[in-house]
Amino acid sequence: MKAPIVEEDFLKGLRILIVDDMPFMRSFIKNCVKISFPSCVCYDAADGNSAIEKLRTKSFSLVLCDWELPDIKGDEILRWVREESGAKDVPFIMVTANDEKESIMKVISLRVTDYVVKPLNCEILSQKIRVALRPK
Numbered sequence: 001m002k003a004p005i006v007e008e009d010f011l012k013g014l015r016i017l018i019v020d021d022m023p024f025m026r027s028f029i030k031n032c033v034k035i036s037f038p039s040c041v042c043y044d045a046a047d048g049n050s051a052i053e054k055l056r057t058k059s060f061s062l063v064l065c066d067w068e069l070p071d072i073k074g075d076e077i078l079r080w081v082r083e084e085s086g087a088k089d090v091p092f093i094m095v096t097a098n099d100e101k102e103s104i105m106k107v108i109s110l111r112v113t114d115y116v117v118k119p120l121n122c123e124i125l126s127q128k129i130r131v132a133l134r135p136k
Helices: 023-036 048-057 074-083 101-109 122-133
Strands: 015-019 041-045 062-065 092-096 114-117
Touching: 015 023, 015 048, 023 041, 023 122, 041 048, 048 062, 048 074, 062 074, 062 122, 074 092, 074 101, 092 122, 101 114, 114 122
Parallel strands: 015 041, 015 062, 062 092, 092 114
Antiparallel strands: none
C-alpha cells in the first residue's frame, strides 16, 4: 500500500499553466501533476496565443510549456514572459523532445527555470516542479 501524498505548504494551491498542442500530452502532464500535487489547479493552452492570453489575464505559480507549438514557439513565449509580461519571475519549465545543445543553451539564455525532455517521466517532472517552486 502506498503512503498518502503529503503536500508541503509551499506546494498547496498551485496554479499551473500547461501549454502543449497535443491533447493527449496536456492530459498526461495534468495527470502527472495532479498525482504529486493534488490541490493544484491546472489550466491548459493548445497554442502560444492562448497561453499568452491566459498569462495576461490570470496569475500562475508555474508554466509547463512545449517548445514546438503551431503558432508561437515555446522559446518565444518564454522570452515574452521574461521581458514583457507581468509574470517575469514565474517559474517556467520547457517540456519538449528538442534536446539539442544549441536549443538548450538558447532557453538557458532566456532564463528558463528548467528543461524536461520527452518522453516524460512523471517522477522526474514532479521533482523538477518541486525544485522550481521551492522557496529561496
